[in-house]
Amino acid sequence: MKLSYRADIDGLRAVAVLSVILFHAHFSLFAGGFIGVDVFFVISGYLITSIILKHEGPIGPFLRAFYEGRIRRLLPPAIPVLLFSAVAGGYLLSTEAMEEFSNSLVAVLLFVSNWFFWDIAGYFDGPSHLKPLLHTWSLSVEEQFYLFFPVLLLTTARLSRAGRAGMVCAIIGLSFAINIYFVANNDLNSAFYNSFGRFWEMAVGGILAFRIIPAPRSALWQNVVGVTGLATIAGCIVFFDPTMAFPGFWALLPTIGTALVIQAQGGLASKLLSTKAFVAVGLISYALYLWHWPLFAFLNIIYGDPSSMQFAMAIAATFAISTISYFIIERPIRFRAVMPSRSQAVALFATASIVFIAFGVAGNVTNGFPWRLPDAANKYAKALKAQIRAQRRAALHNKCWIGANADFKAAEEPCVKSRDGRPRVLLVGDSHAAHLFDGLSRARPDLNVSLLASSSCTLSGYERIDQRRPACMALIDYLDQLRPGDFDGIIMTTREVLSDTYLRAFVNRAARLAEITSVHVVGPIQFYRPNMPELYEGMVGRLTRDLISSRFDAAVQDAQFQSNERYKELLAEKPAVNYISPLDTLCPKRKCKHFDKDGWPILIDNTHMGLAASHELAKEIGPRITIHNSVQAEAASR
Template sequence: MHGPAPASGPADGTANAPHATGRYRRDIDGLRALAILPVLLFHAHVPGFSGGYVGVDIFFVISGYLITGIIAREVDDRRFSLARFYERRFRRIMPALALMIMAVLGCAAWLYLPGDLEGVPRSALAATLFASNLWFFTDTGYFSGGADVKPLLHTWSLAVEEQYYIGFPILLMLLARHAPRWRTGVVAAIAAGSLALAIVMQRDTSGFTFYLLPTRAWELFAGALLALGAAPVVRARWLREAIAGCGLVAIVLAVALYDRTTTFPGVTALPPVLGSAALIHAAPGTRIGRMLGWRPLVGLGLISYSLYLWHWPLIVFTEYATDLPLSGGTQVAVIAASLLAGTLSWRFVERPFRVSQRVPRRAIFLFTGAAMGLLCVMALALLAMGGWPSRFAPRVLAQMAGQQDFAPTRKSCHDTFMRNATPCMLGAAVPPDAMLWGDSHGVELVYALSLDAKAQGRSLIERTTSSCPPVLVYQAKDTRCAAANQAAYDAIRADPGIRRVYLAAFWANGVFDDTAFVRQLDRTIAAIRGLGRQVVLIGPVPPQPFDVPRRLAHLAQAGQLEQARGIDRAYVEARTGHLRALFARWQARGVSLIDPVAALCPTGTCAIERDGKPLYFDSHHLSTAGARWVIAAGR
């Protein structure tokens, strides 16, 4: 996450923080720039930066290196103070963070529709209390739907860092007192355990591996081990050049080759982490070190924390207001605005608060407490307003209500295999004669089918599993998909009463374009027909480039609801041509077809509303109204 949400900000001490020997290194500020640029360009959808989210890993390594160097040096000199440590953290983090959260609450209250607004104050509370990684772990995935309306999603990694720095200084203090010789070994052992856990859980789809400290700590520890002298000094110039070169290449390849489908973090986090560590350890005095010390890169590194804080809300609010992803002139404008906001925040917020003569210790603690209290009050007040629907006319709220028009059985009947629950039987209270087997796209469709079945005195079984298309031997990111699909097929084979099998999935999501996948689907259809069962293939649902209820609400707000248009039919057909090419052949073999494209796109563009109701509850899942229309048209 995975990912489109933001990576970590460089909240790793002062902008000119010294390294383990106490000397300022321009190349580390340049490395910050090498982290923030990919993050910014990835979130702005600039081609070539599909793996830009690895900037979080670079920042974690830098943070672990710089902060550990400071702590260890002060602990060894017996002058370390937790109060002074947290004073430095608050000076660095809170002023710019508090201003950004306050601005986000204000902008969201002005711009967001009720269903979208409710999550913002909750995330603001979590961000203020440095628990946003825990909140977003339970609320959304990094690359899942909904990230596009979460302007504080990027604060998750600040929470990871602050949770790390609650325990880590105490650990170093205890080791210095009781086991000074074991300090590096203990840190290395904890880092190895964290990395092992991240690798073991790398295919977990709950978000635990991505968001939570136990599987992220090793990245901070990688920098910490460098600061503690765990890596031997490299004296040979040629070897330092080689190590620095390899480190840079590892980062560049991860940024260029990774994307939203990459299993991350885990093993795939090793290249950016080790690459960053290699640059920190070997870059000084090398050609790459001099490149990282180039003034524009150093300047970008200096503003990287503020730039990080502001770029994501600017992107989210712009895309929300336009109902479109950034592109063209808008893309350039938002990137420029992010750079400007980052610069102003650094100059007028960050820098003044770092000067103890201007803001003494007592003042920074009072400011932090007051800012956190004010933000909590603002968030709670906004939360109590329940989305503040009175800001909008009834016609706007009616469209926005489409976000809740999903099957009432979705919570209880979807993903039963993953929950070890019994699959739902829908319709009349009689033995089932059909089954819908599919991914999350099948939930509303099976609900619509069940209404017809109940009216006819029939019933059917729902077996839907998120992100698992109904294809035998399909290798998904979640390895449990193969088991879920095999269980569905075995259930069909074991119950001769099931005479009809519906197959439904997000066929148009781009993942299934591979001809090898189509062959697997072909074999699955043949296998079901080989059992003597009828197959009904529910074809691709046209995906829209925007959240449909939100788009309709915006049009209703502007008095332009009659201009509601969906995606072009030609685009959908071209995107699913590999699948549609087999429709005639399958139908010739006795396979029935329900084609959502034919139902929703009778003309050149696809419908997104009918009779005043949204036909989708997000950008690609049919609402119950949409599903009922598709099923009725396919009779």
């Protein structure tokens, strides 16, 4: 089953892991560094298929040896990472986050973490940077591939080589079609995490192992093929960014680029990747991948918005720990200097699985080991859950505040209130419109307020944001079709800190609506990193109120204030639109109010206000909502 060693593939691993690490550390030159995972997938498919095709003889002994090799390769370096994450989580995670971590730990050991994280988060979503085991999603995809692909190839060994290669090509076509289907339907989480939409990348590597496509023989063509492939990968790293509809067709570029480098089997690209520096990083690439993300996640949890220097120190620590891991754990176990027998390797796998799964189940059953935290923190955790439930009920969640893929028409009819003699006002936007609804309705009982909100809808209408969300586009179409007299006023708001292009589109839409009715734009509220509940639960009962307030002051991010000023600048050019700034009320002179009248933090998650805080804000901004006299007179005369 042994293959002839190719140093350039270790070098290619180095390119992949470095691009991922530097992307996660927010180095701007590596904005597309997430494609390193795609590079890993192709390499993995190539090597695994090469091993299988070299096999001759009974299937049973081969599979036992194959899966033992996977255990020795993948599990031992992961054990200290999981242990570190569990211990650090015990000190730093809230009960809710610890419960989620415990569940993710079970998912890792069952090889289904990609499905787990698909269900709870998007890879590019803000809160995801606080999940210590998020990076294991790609390992689960590979492990699932290992479970079915070797059996498929071995049980079809009687087919001709061309027939088996055709079967692999069919996997490529079907899996890629599934991925494109998800992207075309704006389901990017499924496109990213769903194994069936990712197997094609490993199968592309697999088809290379069949050698149906002849490798270039001349030095010239080796150079052309290899350099083209390496340049394609580099271009993706530099020019791709997380706002793209990825994977989809875009994933073809890094996948084909990697295939070209592997296929070249020589030339300038191979020589560059075979240099000692690249090979050295490639050898420890698995440990680097395992360790960097938990270190980054806890860095984000501790500091909220780590500096480049802090990330650099975390990268240095990652390299140091990974080097030790490679020489002390990975090499000795993988090459049988330690635990030479198969039964020992299986026993290690079984023991580690039982221990970590038991820990994960306990974390789930106890709701995040609440005994770790002071009584005040546990009291807050219970109150927070009650606040979230109350806010969602008041915000008409899943009724008038709907998800990105929900049926807008089903929400429109019951949510748009009929006239009752009061001026009729539409509150529209994303979940931030929803969390203002109950407060504004109470603060302005003289207005008949209807709510239409779709999660993460910016109302800009641009492809990279709103066009991925069908309910949002339906909401925008609804706004664009409004006529004079439909509403006596419209209140627009969105959480997103938009780039200038998107913000101008939002402002222009508000200005067009102002031609037919009274329009108000409500700006952003403050944002914290780490998020407010996570931060507070780790401090309450341990720090004084003054120290907690000071930590909150440091966690408030500048982006919302910059966005607030940009709103003011752009809307100054649109005098028909009235701008209402919650930040001017909540954070006068950038000194923010952090607690509601009951003493709880004003935010109940990453960005949404609790019901009490929302009511307090609505009392402040509600009087600023004015309906033009002519509109009021027309409404009164109806």
